[in-house]
Amino acid sequence: MSTSCFDPLSRLRSVPWSALHGLAPVAAQALSLVLSGQPAERVLDRTLRAHRSLSRDQRQALAEAVFNVGLWRRRLGFLLGDPESPVPAFLYAFLHRLAGLPAGEAVRLSGVQAPLALVSEEPPSLALRWSLPDWLAEHFIREFGPAAEDFCAHLNVPGPITLRVNRLRTTREALGERLRSEGVETRPGALSPLALHIVGPRPNLYGLDSLREGLFEVQDEGSQLLGLLVEARPGETVLDLCSGAGGKTLQLGAAMENRGRLLAYDPDAERLDRLLQRCSRAGVSIVQVLRAPPEGVLADRVLVDAPCSELGSLRRGPDLRFRLDPASLSALPRVQRDILERAGRLVRPGGRLVYATCTVNRAENEEVVLGFLREVPGFRLVPPGAGWLDPSCVREGFLFCAPHLHGTDGFFAAVLERVVG
Numbered sequence: 001m002s003t004s005c006f007d008p009l010s011r012l013r014s015v016p017w018s019a020l021h022g023l024a025p026v027a028a029q030a031l032s033l034v035l036s037g038q039p040a041e042r043v044l045d046r047t048l049r050a051h052r053s054l055s056r057d058q059r060q061a062l063a064e065a066v067f068n069v070g071l072w073r074r075r076l077g078f079l080l081g082d083p084e085s086p087v088p089a090f091l092y093a094f095l096h097r098l099a100g101l102p103a104g105e106a107v108r109l110s111g112v113q114a115p116l117a118l119v120s121e122e123p124p125s126l127a128l129r130w131s132l133p134d135w136l137a138e139h140f141i142r143e144f145g146p147a148a149e150d151f152c153a154h155l156n157v158p159g160p161i162t163l164r165v166n167r168l169r170t171t172r173e174a175l176g177e178r179l180r181s182e183g184v185e186t187r188p189g190a191l192s193p194l195a196l197h198i199v200g201p202r203p204n205l206y207g208l209d210s211l212r213e214g215l216f217e218v219q220d221e222g223s224q225l226l227g228l229l230v231e232a233r234p235g236e237t238v239l240d241l242c243s244g245a246g247g248k249t250l251q252l253g254a255a256m257e258n259r260g261r262l263l264a265y266d267p268d269a270e271r272l273d274r275l276l277q278r279c280s281r282a283g284v285s286i287v288q289v290l291r292a293p294p295e296g297v298l299a300d301r302v303l304v305d306a307p308c309s310e311l312g313s314l315r316r317g318p319d320l321r322f323r324l325d326p327a328s329l330s331a332l333p334r335v336q337r338d339i340l341e342r343a344g345r346l347v348r349p350g351g352r353l354v355y356a357t358c359t360v361n362r363a364e365n366e367e368v369v370l371g372f373l374r375e376v377p378g379f380r381l382v383p384p385g386a387g388w389l390d391p392s393c394v395r396e397g398f399l400f401c402a403p404h405l406h407g408t409d410g411f412f413a414a415v416l417e418r419v420v421g
C-alpha cells in the first residue's frame with residue numbers, strides 16, 4: 001500500500017486528452033522510440049517539428065502522452081500483465097487507468113481495437129508503484145526508509161520552473177513586475193531570496209527580452225542555496241572548481257558585485273565557452289576562465305559543485321531513471337574525493353570550502369566529506385547558512401533539500417573551513 005498522500009496523477013486531469021484524436025499513429029511512433037531507450041525530450045522535439053500544423057491542444061496532449069507513458073512504463077507494464085506489450089496497449093493503459101479516461105475514450109485515442117484487461121491490484125512494490133528500476137527503488141529505500149514512498153511520488157511530477165534574479169541588473173521585485181509586463185506570472189521562492197517561481201503554464205522564456213537582457217537565469221531554488229552557501233563577498237578571491245557552463249559562477253559574480261577575482265575551472269572546454277557567453281549577457285565581468293586545473297592559488301572561498309549521479313534531478317526528465325547505470329555510481333566517490341582534496345589545497349587558512357552535489361546518495365555526499373575530514377588535517381565542518389538558511393534544509397550538519405520536503409530538486413552541501421595555524 002502506498003503511504004504517500006501526494007498524488008502525482010492529479011495534474012493529468014487538466015490535460016486536453018481529446019485532442020489526441022487521430023494522432024494515435026504519431027504517438028505510437030514516438031513512443032516506440034522512447035520505450036526502446038531514446039531520450040523522450042529529443043523524440044518529442046523531432047515529432048513536433050515533423051507535425052508543425054498541430055494545434056496547441058494537440059501539441060500539449062501529445063507531449064504529455066509521450067512523457068507520461070515514457071515515465072510510467074514500469075507501472076503500465078505491470079497493469080498490462082506484460083512489460084513487452086505493444087505500444088498502443090501502453091497508451092491505452094495510461095489513458096484509462098492513470099489519466100482516468102473512460103475505457104471507450106481510451107480505446108478511441110490510443111489505437112487499440114477494444115478495451116484491454118488490466119490488473120486491478122495495487123502494484124506490490126515501490127519500484128512498480130512509482131515506475132523505477134528495481135535497483136534504484138532499493139537505493140531510495142536505503143536512503144529514506146519510510147519516506148522513500150513520498151520522495152518517489154514527487155519524482156513523478158515535473159519540478160517548477162524557477163528563476164534566479166541577476167542582482168547585478170535588477171531586484172527580485174522589479175523582475176517580477178517586468179515579467180508580468182511580458183505576460184509571465186511569478187511568485188517569490190520561500191528559501192532563496194533570489195528565487196521566483198513561474199506560476200501557470202510553461203512560458204517560452206527564450207522569447208523574452210528580459211532573458212536576453214540578462215535579468216535572470218533559470219536555476220532550481222535548491223541550486224541557488226548551494227551558491228548562497230559560499231557567502232562570496234565583494235573584493236575576495238573565489239574559485240569555482242567545477243564551474244560547468246557557469247550556473248553558479250554567475251551567481252557568485254553577482255554576489256561579489258563584480259569586485260574581486262572569480263576563477264572558473266572545468267575540464268569541459270565547451271562548457272567554459274558557454275560560461276563566457278553567459279557572463280557577457282549577465283554583465284559578470286570579473287570571471288577568469290582557467291583552461292587547466294588551478295595550482296598555487298589560495299582562494300578565500302572554493303566551491304566544488306562535484307560531478308555526481310544526479311539522482312536529485314530525476315524529475316527533470318521522464319526517462320532519466322531508465323538511462324542510469326548503477327555501476328557508474330560506485331566509481332563516483334573516488335573522483336569526488338580527489339576533487340575535494342585538490343580543492344582543499346587551494347583554500348587559504350581561515351577560508352571556506354563548499355562541497356555540493358545534486359544527488360541523494362550518502363556515499364557521494366556525507367561519506368565523501370566525512371572521509372575527507374578524517375584524513376585531511378586542518379578542516380572543520382561549520383553549520384550551513386547560519387543566520388539565514390531555513391532550518392528545515394539542514395540535516396545532521398549538512399544542507400539537504402529534496403522535492404518532497406522543499407519542492408526543490410535534491411541537493412546536498414557541506415560547508416568546511418580551513419583552520420588557521
Ligand SMILES: C[S@@+](CC[C@H](N)C(=O)[O-])C[C@H]1O[C@@H](n2cnc3c(N)ncnc32)[C@H](O)[C@@H]1O
Binds near residue numbers: 247248339
Ligand atoms: C554538477 S556539474 C557543475 C555544474 C555547474 N557548477 C553549474 O552550476 O552550472 C559538475 C561539473 O564537474 C565537471 N568535472 C568533471 N570532472 C572534474 C574534475 N576532475 N575536476 C573539476 N571538474 C570536473 C564536469 O565537467 C561538470 O561540468
